[in-house]
Amino acid sequence: MATVGTEQRGARRRRGTGARVLMAALLAAGLAAGCTTPNGPRDDGRGSPDESPTRPGGQDVPPVLAVKVDNAPAARPQTGVDAADVVYAEQVEGGSSRLIAVYATELPESVGPVRSARESDLELLRQFDRPVLAYSGAQSKLMPLIERAPLEAVTPESEPGAYTRGADRSAPHNLYLRPERLMDDPPGEAALTTGFRFGRPPADGEPRNELTVRYPAARFTFTWSGARDRWLVSMDGAPALTTEGERLAPATVVVQYVTVRRSGFRDFLGNNTPYTETVGSGKATVLRGGRAYEANWKRPAAEDGTSFSTGSGEAMNFARGQVWVVYAKTP
Structure with a gap:
């Protein structure tokens, strides 16, 4: 299984420095073309150009951070979900729900509660080109699939220093990730290879x-x-x-x-x-x-x-x- 050890964190930080230079160039080019960034002017539907963030071909853009977030009533309110660029909601066992929060333009101080991964998460996250997936636990039969998947798995066992336990809730609803212990900076909008487009709404609706x-x-x-x-x-x-x-x-x-x-x-x-x-x-x-x-x-x-x-x-x-x-x- 790929983990985020000391050597890998150092490599990611070096990549992050290059990515900041890259993103500065991308943002400058975007501003010159009159487009906005996620933290820029809000699209009010009255003239913002159509745009689709894409990963520049052949360039080393750091991966997004995806966190599997508990959504049981005992886990609410969650921490850090409001800072995610994309939130996916999916059905799990017993007809209940769970969330995947994806971070590219902002890293909150804490995210959680963090819970276990599912098989369909691996297909969903393939679009992000080797993302970092933070989760806690998975079925033993699923572990070989996670190990073979093109992602970096970060668990409390592989990276204990990145996780903390809250004192105000009981386990398993009290495990939180500290993203800054995994990466120095957010990877930037270029890592959001979702296929989503942003711009003016259609005429109907x-x-x-x-x-x-x-x-x-x-x-x-x-x-x-x-x-x-x-x-x-x-x-x-x-x-x-x-x-x-x-x-x-x-x-x-x-x-x-x-x-x-x-x-x-x-x-x-x-x-x-x-x-x-x-x-x-x-x-x-x-x-x-x-x-x-x-x-x-x-x-x-x-x-x-x-x-x-x-x-x-x-x-x-x-x-x-x-x-x-x-x-x-x-x-």
């Missing part, structure tokens, strides 16, 4: 104030806030908050309809672990700016990002800011 996604034992509700220009997140009927008491509020929400099938794995209670297929094509609902857009998604191979288009074939642009992708079973 229906006014929508709220949308709920239901799993067998969990649900997500997104409510539009015109005052904040964001979608306020609720989970299982309660507001989803940061540890500071603020609402989690992405700029764009994607409900991506996928195949969710049985895998070859079960939990200790005998519940089958669902496998969420993220390669292929299908339908999606995209929420941005108080409107809902019916879209098509396509991801030809695991190494590819996911592209979204309208029914007429126009590229489906997202609003600048955090993106939530909620995987829902195709009706």
Whole structure:
């Protein structure tokens, strides 16, 4: 299994220095072309150019940090989720849910609670070109797959200095990652090889104030806030908050309809672990700016990002800011 030991951390820091120079050049070129960055002007739909962050070919861009985050009621409020560029929500055993938070433009002080990995995470994360995956625990039969996957696995066993235990909760809901103990700086927008595009919204779309996604034992509700220009997140009927008491509020929400099938794995209670297929094509609902857009998604191979288009074939642009992708079973 690939771990992040002292020698590797040193190499990553050296790569990080080169990446900062690279990102400075990319940002300068982007500003010269009139485009924005994730922390730049908010896309208000009135003239921002279409753009799709891509990894420059052949250049050494540091990897994103992906963290498997607990979403049981006892784990809330979570720490650091609001700083993620992308948050993926997926169904796990017993019909409950879990999150994957992906960081490229900002590294929070702490992220968690950190929980175990699943088989479908490996396919989902292939698009990021050897990401760092922070998780705690996995089934013994899954470990060989993780070891062979093109990622750097960081666990409390491989990198104990990167994790801490909170005193205000009981295990397993009290394990937190300290990202700065893994990397000095965020890798930058070029590491976000998701295939997402940011820019002006399509001309169509229906006014929508709220949308709920239901799993067998969990649900997500997104409510539009015109005052904040964001979608306020609720989970299982309660507001989803940061540890500071603020609402989690992405700029764009994607409900991506996928195949969710049985895998070859079960939990200790005998519940089958669902496998969420993220390669292929299908339908999606995209929420941005108080409107809902019916879209098509396509991801030809695991190494590819996911592209979204309208029914007429126009590229489906997202609003600048955090993106939530909620995987829902195709009706």
